[in-house]
Amino acid sequence: MNPQEELSIRMAHQSAIRSMQRVVAEQAPAHDPIQAAAAVQGLLEAGRVLVLTGAGVSTDSGIPDYRGPNGSLQRHRPMTYQEFKYRPEARHRYWARGFVGWRHMDSAQPNNIHRTLARWEDDGKISGIITQNVDGLHQQAGSRHVISVHGDLGIVRCLDCHASEERTALDARLEAANIGYLQQVDLDPTAVNPDGDVELPQYLVDKFVMVPCLNCGSYALKPDVVYFGENVPSERKRQIDLLEERSDSLLVLGSSLAVMSGYKILLNFVKRGLPVALITNGHVRGEQKATWRWREPLETALARLS
Template identity: 55%
Template sequence: MGAVAAKTTNDGAAFDRLCGLVAAGGVAVVSGAGISTDSGIPDYRGPNGALRRHTPMTYQQFTKEPGARHRYWARSHAGWRQVARAEPNAGHRAVAHLEQAGLVTGIITQNVDELHQRAGSRQVIDLHGSLSRVVCGDCGQVSPRLDLDERLSAANPGFRISGAPTNPDGDVTLSAEAVARFVMVGCRGCGGERLEPDVVFFGATVPRPRVAQAFDLVESARTVLILGSSLTVMSGYRFVLRAAELDIPVAIVNQGLTRGDSRATVRVDAPLGTLLPRLAVAVTGGERTPGPSRTVPSLALSGDSPAEL
């Protein structure tokens, strides 16, 4: 792999090289939280990352400590709406347009917001799962998050939270008093108490079949394009390492330094919501990028929730 070719979009050669790699097609995208910040979902490690004020719950805490699990659901019930209401931004739509143009072969996203799909992308691997689903740890039943949200709202009338910032994993920080008065519900199928969001917690491992699918996408790519990820954790960085082993060019677009910079063929430091539409226009002959493919129907059904964000 070559050294870092550029650090800002002011370097026209870097942007031109990025355009050349994408225009050749066969692009596997790996996206991180930075692509969703323009949709109102904060990231953990960016310039204003939430790790500065919030330590995410680990899988070990969630599964082994009933009190921690209760705290998670109280905080998640208060904050999930902001993630559910989020709309795809210009960056998501540009990636979807590149896929529709036949240049992007698939997307591996570390995000759990499903904004790529809602922007129109079809070949998406949700590496860390999705907040839109709930799994029962006792009977294995999978159910829509909307169903749980409606039951929690009914069980917690008057549970009002306003002004608290939402964290990247869709929860908010609550006082001990607010957590204590929160009432949790059980699985609709078996009544069990071990409901879990269908996401990969910090400290847990991504299911092997999902990882294998992601590696297949990377290994068959002509270019690996990193979008909005610091690559701090191995979950995303391993795809850069694999591309380097196979001598597949790696292009990085991110605000701030990343762990993969030394392995990048080209790097551009720029806001994705500005850079990606420009890139899409440049490599597809000026065609307009598509708008959101759909809205979130669940919101119309849950507008009377007492939670105020």
């Protein structure tokens, strides 16, 4: 690797760190909840609502968010794409910790919010869902038109040959290579991060045995998710553009839109002069641009809508 490439990697890594650390503060006051509820109900009755969801949608399923008061960023910095790709020891650490955390992620079940969105799709109220989550719970709840902008934690890809494997199949291979490993870990489910990562002492990381890609034998395996510092695949961007074109309004649920992949969607609807409604317990990047700001716990808010 030449000095210019090393500099580019370092700069991308630092940019990813800044994105993680972005704090979303209040930019505009919330609207009256009764008026906001009536406005969102009107959007749903008109149909063709695009729903954009973030980690707040899955917290009731036992998966923590990133930026909430008890979010995982308070105790844990996710690995950047640059660290994962260029530091084999960092990959090994991820897979040791991810092997433990996967059990909790794989057992998570859809909650009332996921089920409500699936029902709205069946009723023709929403055009589809763009989710920043990688847990697959929208699909499990029955939603059909879902674009997982940041990928799917249930798929693993090889960075060298690009072959893919189901996470459950890889997990079975890891269990066979690490007999008795899980029994040595006292897992606190509340400490599992949204990417399935958990903290482990270094001696357990050192004891972990990784398995190779079945296709090429490489150990450079990566969950099929977009890490901080990594670009969303161009084909996925195209699918998002098409879904935006088929939608007449935007409803953001449980996301701070701190990262550009989500914030850009809000900006696109504002540019088109279309209504944007936010339902969240916290603040949202660009919230001053939204037509409606409704601050209330998601399940409570959605229970007021039909």
